[in-house]
Amino acid sequence: MDPERQGNCMDSSGSAVVTRFAPSPTGYLHVGGARTALYSWLFARKQGGRFLLRIEDTDQKRNTEEAAAAIFEGLRWLDLGWDAEPVYQSQRLDIYNEYFRKLIDAGRAYECFVTPAELEAYRAQAREQKRDFIYKREWARITDAQRQKFIDEGRQPVLRLAMPEQAITVDDRVFGQVTTAAEQLEDFVIRKSDGFPTYHMAVVIDDALMGVTHVIRGQEHLGNTPKHIALQDALGLSRPTYAHLPILLNPDGSKISKRQDNPEMWSKGFPPVRVGDYQRRGYLPEALVNFLALLGWNPGDGRELMTRDELIAAFGPDRIVQSNARFNLEKLDWMNQQYIQGSPPDVLVRRLREFLAGTDYAAARADDAQLAALAPLYRQRARTLAEFAETSGFFFADAVELDPKAVEKVLLADDGAGLAELKRVRDLIASADPFEAVPMEEAFKAHCESLGLKLGKVAQPIRVAISGGTVSPPIFDTLVAIGREKSLARIDAAIEKATHWNDAPAAKDASLPQNAPGDVGP
RNA sequence: GGCCCCGUCGUCUAGCCAGGUCUAGGACACCAGGUUUUCAUCCUGGUAACUCGGGUUCAAAUCCCGACGGGGUCACCA
Structure with a gap:
């Protein structure tokens, strides 16, 4: 999809950086995934390298195409462009089969006929005895007769990697050297009984074939990395540099999961899981990007509000933090406001347009001119x-x-002092010439001074009449934005209603029971 | 539970690798004051942290060990 023009990576030697984002097609872009993608993107851009996409659909019977499209859409909204057509693993079975062949021929992989149910039984047994169940070579050697028997029974074998008996050390850019003892390494499945490769197999082959030099991914994969290294060794494939990212957590320290993805949890301060929901809640993509960039990384000089170019220039794996980060929506809100304040008027109007489209906010009825008038006020x-x-x-x-x-x-209140004032200044508004904020304010200030009133005594009644409540942008700007005719009409209506506010309340009240105890206040 | 990772204000973090200059800095949030026609913005000030216990050292947030706490992972899911 609209690949970006490539960076200045074409001219360099064979050492140009290649990163990738490799989501499974879940139907939406997860906010944690978005951060992973962002870091990968930033690193590629910083290094003048390329950023690739790969859809890991070796499992699914779900609708890959649609699900992947939603992820692309999220990335596009965040403006994280990729440099080539996305790779779909489900279309690469031939390639994987080739490598399975190699492994089998080299004696590095073997068929295993143990069924999932049998394995589960072994695991349960091990749990009971408080042992680990680490699959070694238990069922590797079987006779031809046994094999034939299994096949006759209809068993479909998986393929497992024969792990060498040696510890494996991951050299991670974030966590340093992490060693896994040989006893912890099992003969894991590389080909499922349906013939598809497992994640481990596909990821290693594709990263190598796509020329990926730096794998930036979530820390949940750190424990998988020894398997990937073993596979790279067995296949003679290149090993990328690894950088694992700390996990993004909820405010309460729990893991961000789709189950919390509803307004009830949002109201408790839990962050939306889907990037699309940030859009729907009125966040600016550049604010989300800035915020996400700082969750687990910092430039080291105290800067927080950073443009995309500044992020690219400053980004590097050396300053990625090792501890997990809790998602603080309040700070995102603050940052979003900073971006709203900093947006040029035309950009803000465009963003509002996009945001309002298809919603039932009253503001959705506004035309661009009206939005442009309001943008500076809000x-x-x-x-x-x-x-x-x-x-x-x-x-x-x-x-x-x-x-x-x-x-x-x-x-x-005060015997209708506000109402009286409203009546008195109505003509000031009616006769304001020009009908502009600054001159009007001057006129009102003079008016107030002559009466010994504070401006607020006059402004608030108008505000109530115009907006219905006590809160609005500066009142003269508001009047101008609404227009003289409409403003006067609202003032007249308010005068009328307020004048008769306490008339014949019986009609209303009679039909209602008296206030129930526990009536809620404001 | 096994294995792995992490542990500085409520939150995100700087500082730690190359121990003293850290009476631990910044940001969000919060509190107080100021500006102000409401709200907000803005300005000023403030509360608030090195998880605990040992050890090394003249000196430890910084190095070592342990405990505790949090997280990850233990699939024919990725």
């Missing part, structure tokens, strides 16, 4: 695009809904 006030949409709704409403609490506090 860039200081919205941490996410969703907050913008939620708090700016009154601009687009046909009629404002007056918040009773606001009416009572601002308009009716």
